Amino acid sequence: MKKELKQEIEQNFNNNEIKKVILILQQYKQKCPNDRDLWFYECILALTVGELEKAQKIADKCVHKFPTSYEAYYYQACVYQARKMVVEALRSYHIAYGLNTYTDYANNSVMEDIKMQIENLEDQFEKLSDEYVAENKAANIIKMLSFLNRKDTLWGKDEKIARSTINHSVGKEYWVTDDDLRYIGIYRAPLPQFIGTDNLSLPRTKAEFLKFKKKGNYNYVKGSTDEYLLPVASAEANNIHTFKSEDKEYKVTQLFPQHFNYYRVKNGIQIESMKQAYYGYPIPLEHKQGRRKLVLSFFVDGLAQEVINGDDFEKLMPNTYKFFSKGTICTQAHSCSEWTYPSLATCVSGLDTLHHMMFHDKLDGELPKNSPTLIEYFKGKGYYTSKMDGEWRSIPSYGYARGLDQYVYQHQSMGARAEQEIMDVIEHLETFKETDQYLWMAVGDLHDVADGLDLSDAVQKNLTLEERELDELGVTSVKQNYSAKKTAMYKKTIQYFDMLFGFLYTYIENNYTDDEILISLFADHGQGYLIPTGKPFLSKERTKVAFMFRGANVKQQVTDEIISTADYLPIMCRLADIQYDAASIDGKLPKTFGGLEEREYTITESLHPKDRYYAVANARDYEIYFENSEKTDEEGRFLLGDYKVFGFYKDAENTPITDAELLKRYENIFLERIAEHIIYE
Missing domain, CATH: 2.60.120 (Jelly Rolls)
Incomplete structure (x- = not known):
């Protein structure tokens, strides 16, 4: 029935029967109000009848919601072209063409049209460029230069600068984004x-x-x-x-x-x-009242809370335990996603995966421009803002340069190893000591365990030959199965890290008082090889992450409140006395940090091309899982197949949930959540 209605809509568009299109669209909207294709039809209709502002809003929404969809960019380009916005239209057509080259979704007629429109618009672009140069319109000339320079990376959709040895970009000018x-x-x-x-x-x-x-x-x-x-x-x-x-x-x-x-x-x-x-x-060089002298976001990639629960925290990380035991340690923080790229985007934006849609492992993305980032909030407060790390999943073109004064980078496998990063950070803090500074730093070496890379000599000397006998070589870290050997290597690497972290903690304590600082240490995901065989993909060993804070306004406490990594932005802003737009994000201020009420549950989900969609809701007393049977496409959409909803109580026996009403309630929560990502046929 749905497919027949779509065919009827398209046939009436072809016959220019607009009244019939409007009538059928109304019927279809009643049946499938969340179908992405409905938005496309509404955009085409608005464009056809000349309602260009309405068409623009719909097209922009489609691009925002599905940033790897060639159709979304195609319709956006059509609207720009109708509005005589040459540069914008040409850009969107190029992106539409590039995305389809990767996904190979388009029919021939659409691709031929894209090629023809690009050819026509490039002639107009050249004439415009000549006019701007002749009239010396500096702002427009800069816009053209940005367009030409970013064209090679498909405007950030194919940006390899952070991990390419062929791209000799150091010592040159670089367009981070269209206007930066x-x-x-x-x-x-x-x-x-x-x-x-x-x-x-x-x-x-x-x-x-x-x-x-x-x-x-x-x-x-x-x-x-x-x-x-x-x-x-x-x-x-x-x-x-x-x-x-x-x-x-x-x-x-x-x-x-x-x-x-x-x-x-x-x-x-x-x-x-x-x-x-x-x-x-x-x-x-000044300090101002109302700001902290030092705000530090210390990101430790892949640090699972499950290995530092209870006494294990002090045993494995005595320096970190000693430092953060004077602040708040969260033992029930859950990541919104299962790997670095979407998880980091959540921490800095306060948006979960389905709302920032940085999910694709091959196509690069960008943080939504209509939602301020954590760094932008601190920049707006007057902080000198910097980012020092080697994470190629959080590079400037992804939106992480927004609000940043300085961004320091070298791939983490080269010049941003933990021992180098800690010393560079201390040098950086000393350099800008006379400013009120915000710094985001990262240590990513824990990934080396899963990747089978050589660990630090200081770690190697503590490993037995049995522990070094790796398995599952070549399997991406997200998909690895339980391994006692990797678990042992992982814990010994954490111990080595903590020794290095001690130098940073000592520097901070020797140079600042607690009312002058705000320090956080947090992670993005756990590890698959920590999950016992037979447990669900999104078990706590993968979803529970380190989350701790110290400084002004931070209570000395250990909390088991259910917290999401989307809450990182509101927590940091609240502790730094910065106003933020709470209504536009998924993050909530936990009661532990001054919020009005606790979350009932958090949601972790796995949205990944060519893989099945998974999700889990973690409440205080239970965990409920959703597993779809159909694979996700390149645009983050999927058919709703024979999905499963099941769960377990968080008791000693991990008792299965048999409460049909409870399971049905969460089934509806999951279905409502993914409604816009379902393919309706």
């Missing part, structure tokens, strides 16, 4: 000439992404603060900067190009450079 141009400078290399031009890629060279106020030979610092740190990168070697104040002049040589030096300068100083330079935005 940065210079990528070599990070902390006293003799950068030893790096070699062939190694100026992010896996091989650590770099920092900075916005620049201007480039050229002249700059000045003007503001309301007495002193600033001024980042300056030289495009050429042996540049001489002349710093001029009212009564003094200083000549400073910057020997090496392609990296930022930080100059402490007075307000009002002028800089003239002999050769071209990139002048970053001046960083005010």
